[in-house]
Every structure is written in structure tokens, then in C-alpha cells.
Amino acid sequence: EAQVTQNPRYLITVTGKKLTVTCSQNMNHEYMSWYRQDPGLGLRQIYYSMNVEVTDKGDVPEGYKVSRKEKRNFPLILESPSPNQTSLYFCASSLYGYNEKLFFGSGTQLSVL
Amino acid sequence: AQSVAQPEDQVNVAEGNPLTVKCTYSVSGNPYLFWYVQYPNRGLQFLLKYITGDNLVKGSYGFEAEFNKSQTSFHLKKPSALVSDSALYFCAVRDRGSQGNLIFGKGTKLSVKP
Numbered sequence: 001e002a003q004v005t006q007n008p009r010y011l012i013t014v015t016g017k018k019l020t021v022t023c024s025q026n027m028n029h030e031y032m033s034w035y036r037q038d039p040g041l042g043l044r045q046i047y048y049s050m051n052v053e054v055t056d057k058g059d060v061p062e063g064y065k066v067s068r069k070e071k072r073n074f075p076l077i078l079e080s081p082s083p084n085q086t087s088l089y090f091c092a093s094s095l096y097g098y099n100e101k102l103f104f105g106s107g108t109q110l111s112v113l
Numbered sequence: 114a115q116s117v118a119q120p121e122d123q124v125n126v127a128e129g130n131p132l133t134v135k136c137t138y139s140v141s142g143n144p145y146l147f148w149y150v151q152y153p154n155r156g157l158q159f160l161l162k163y164i165t166g167d168n169l170v171k172g173s174y175g176f177e178a179e180f181n182k183s184q185t186s187f188h189l190k191k192p193s194a195l196v197s198d199s200a201l202y203f204c205a206v207r208d209r210g211s212q213g214n215l216i217f218g219k220g221t222k223l224s225v226k227p
Contacts (some may be wrong), residue, residue, distance in 0.1 A: 004156075035217075042119075043157075044217070059216075092156075099207070
């Protein structure tokens with residue numbers, strides 16, 4: 001089944017403790033992206049990647065890191081999480097990114113205490 | 114800068130009535146336009162997109178959207194609403210000159226009552 005898989009589904013952590021949210025897609029998509037969803041703000045793009053080893057900042061990249069060493073994986077790293085990063089995070093992928101529809105993961109609900 | 118606006122936080126419709134969820138956009142050039150739906154505790158699902166051509170776009174689950182260049186709008190419509198259509202709907206736009214940046218609206222909650 002074609003899908004985008006995110007883990008974990010729920011995560012509670014404390015300020016400053018490094019964490020990684022994994023994202024993997026099995027559709028051989030070139031384009032992958034991370035979004036955060038906050039009430040009243042909709043979805044905001046954190047980082048995106050057009051291909052392996054190619055990443056770029058979205059609208060809200062501060063406090064986040066990403067890497068794209070393999071086509072299928074695009075992990076989101078929070079080196080020193082803070083409470084304002086408490087949010088619902090979505091990974092998404094598409095074939096090329098330009099005008100293709102996005103396939104979304106099920107989301108990761110992160111709480112930073 | 115590109116932007117997208119969904120002027121209604123919530124839309125209430127009776128089952129069987131037509132529904133419209135509004136979206137307006139601002140881009141410097143020509144847009145790619147999308148609608149996505151989010152059901153509770155789920156990721157977003159693609160509904161439809163406008164790239165070029167016919168201004169009326171048909172998508173999944175009986176939804177359609179009309180691209181209006183002069184009004185810079187891309188409203189989502191359905192002739193007869195179902196209770197199961199109740200969800201959060203997002204409009205999104207990408208400037209054709211931008212390679213990767215897709216901008217989402219804040220979302221509109223659609224509530225369909227029996």
C-alpha cells in the first residue's frame with residue numbers, strides 16, 4: 001500500500017531533550033516536506049526537500065533540522081525542543097512537488113513540557 | 114509574496130443542501146491551486162487541483178471547485194452535502210515560479226447537520 005509513515009504518533013518530552021520524528025514513504029517520491037499545524041494558523045511549512053541531499057527552508061524553520069540522505073526518508077530533528085514547538089506535525093510527499101498532489105502521513109502530536 | 118485566505122472559520126449546512134467553502138489567493142504569477150480535507154485524527158487528503166485549462170475542476174467525493182482569475186478565487190462546492198462531509202477543509206496555493214513552497218490557508222470547518 002502506498003503510504004507515508006510517521007513515527008511516533010504521540011510524543012511527550014521535556015524542554016531541551018533532543019528528539020527525532022521519522023518519516024518514510026514507499027512511493028519513490030522526489031519531493032518531501034514537513035508541516036506543523038496549529039489552531040487558527042493552519043499548516044505552515046517547516047522544511048522541504050526536492051531530492052536526495054537537497055533541502056530548503058519553509059516558512060517556519062527555526063528550531064528544526066532535517067536531512068535527506070535517502071529518497072524514502074526525511075526525518076525531522078528538534079535539537080533542543082521548546083514549549084512553543086508543541087504542535088501537530090505532518091510529513092508529506094509527492095512525485096515531483098511542482099503541481100503534484102501531496103500524500104500526508106497520519107501526523108505526530110508533540111508536547112514539549 | 115503569495116498568500117491564501119479562507120474567510121470563514123466554520124460553515125454550517127443542512128444535509129442535502131449545496132455547500133460552498135470559500136478561498137481567495139494572492140500570487141505574483143499564475144497559481145497552482147489545491148483543496149485538501151482533514152477528517153478528525155487523520156492526515157490531510159487530496160480532493161482536487163487546478164493547474165490549467167477548464168476553470169471548473171472536479172474532484173473526489175463529488176466535490177468541485179471553480180477557478181476565477183479575475184476574482185482570484187477558488188471556491189470549493191458540492192451540490193448536495195452529506196453528514197460524512199463534515200471535516201476541516203484547506204485551500205492551498207503555489208506560485209508557478211516557486212519550486213517548493215506550498216502555502217495553506219487556515220482551514221474551514223464544515224459541519225453538515227442531518
